[in-house]
Amino acid sequence: MTLCGGEALIDMIPPPTTAGPDGFVPHSGGAVFNTAIALGRLGVQVGMLTGLSADMFGRQLVEALEASHVDTSHVVVSDRPTTLAFVRLVDGHATYCFFDENSAGRMLDTAEFPVLCSEVSTLFFGGISLACEPSAKAYAALLEQEYAKRVVMIDPNIRPRFVKDIDRYRARLDRMISRADIVKVSDEDLNWFLPVPLSMREKVALLLERGPSVLILTHGGEGASGFIADGPVVKVPAQRVEITDTVGAGDTFNGGFLAKLSELGCLTKAQLSSLSADALHQAMQHGSKAAAVTVSRAGANPPWAGEL
Ligand SMILES: Nc1ncnc2c1ncn2[C@@H]1O[C@H](COP(=O)(O)OP(=O)(O)O)[C@@H](O)[C@H]1O
Numbered sequence: 277m278t279l280c281g282g283e284a285l286i287d288m289i290p291p292p293t294t295a296g297p298d299g300f301v302p303h304s305g306g307a308v309f310n311t312a313i314a315l316g317r318l319g320v321q322v323g324m325l326t327g328l329s330a331d332m333f334g335r336q337l338v339e340a341l342e343a344s345h346v347d348t349s350h351v352v353v354s355d356r357p358t359t360l361a362f363v364r365l366v367d368g369h370a371t372y373c374f375f376d377e378n379s380a381g382r383m384l385d386t387a388e389f390p391v392l393c394s395e396v397s398t399l400f401f402g403g404i405s406l407a408c409e410p411s412a413k414a415y416a417a418l419l420e421q422e423y424a425k426r427v428v429m430i431d432p433n434i435r436p437r438f439v440k441d442i443d444r445y446r447a448r449l450d451r452m453i454s455r456a457d458i459v460k461v462s463d464e465d466l467n468w469f470l471p472v473p474l475s476m477r478e479k480v481a482l483l484l485e486r487g488p489s490v491l492i493l494t495h496g497g498e499g500a501s502g503f504i505a506d507g508p509v510v511k512v513p514a515q516r517v518e519i520t521d522t523v524g525a526g527d528t529f530n531g532g533f534l535a536k537l538s539e540l541g542c543l544t545k546a547q548l549s550s551l552s553a554d555a556l557h558q559a560m561q562h563g564s565k566a567a568a569v570t571v572s573r574a575g576a577n578p579p580w581a582g583e584l
Pocket residue numbers: 433462463494495496497498499500513514515516517519522524525526527529563564565567568571
């Protein structure tokens with residue numbers, strides 16, 4: 277089972293026709309939640325480790341997980357509120373305004389973490405859960421405890437506005453990246469993480485030196501590049517589709533990517549350490565197709581296997 281550890285929240289999204297702040301519609305979301313939903317819909321055995329509220333939005337999120345075949349046995353329910361993310365769309369591109377003070381996801385602490393079931397073979401982490409305390413510290417500690425036994429993927433989905441102590445955030449991400457088997461970053465994330473006058477290729481080399489077997493760099497509507505140590509750069513273009521909004525593009529890409537690696541039998545530490553360029557290409561292609569479906573419809577709404 278792949279266990280996705282991180283936030284599940286409500287994206288308040290304006291319908292595309294609404295010019296002003298009126299008419300926000302609550303969509304289930306959160307970067308890590310979206311990846312879990314994508315995996316469940318694509319037929320991968322997946323569970324979610326997160327803190328959810330007992331409020332109406334928390335119940336909406338549990339129902340959404342169950343409807344997409346995501347196991348909820350690692351979900352911790354509390355009376356704290358659900359995180360809300362108000363979304364602003366400019367030409368389909370999303371920016372976020374978060375309300376997460378004291379929220380069920382953000383306040384999840386190590387002491388509340390359930391024991392991982394023995395079927396968990398892969399851990400996926402990312403998003404604002406790695407930026408907010410105390411959840412960030414708790415997920416980082418879990419990774420540290422588990423990385424030697426299980427495959428780990430991270431998509432930091434960097435949101436600097438959330439972070440009070442930037443140096444601590446950067447150092448923690450650095451350590452997590454060094455423990456991960458697969459790392460996915462956007463161009464923006466990479467430039468934030470390594471704000472030095474180096475080329476993209478040199479920055480990629482620096483990240484690979486830290487330890488991951490596979491690094492994916494996504495370029496929004498320009499597609500993605502994949503890197504393995506000593507292998508060729510694998511490039512996959514974005515699919516041409518009419519954009520409704522880009523919410524959850526990267527998260528869905530991650531789901532499609534992991535689903536294909538799993539189907540190919542490559543989701544083990546040994547396989548990943550000698551991944552072929554062909555397997556990498558197939559997995560990225562699958563991620564790109566899945567993401568294209570999400571950007572073509574409202575909110576993060578990953579495709580089912582039959583839609584690809
Ligand atoms: N405008 C777009 N059209 C088609 N596919 C897109 C578009 N934007 C993103 N994608 C797909 O989603 C992937 C991830 O997008 P990106 O914006 O780089 O990640 P993130 O959402 O994590 O910032 C891209 O590599 C591409 O496959």
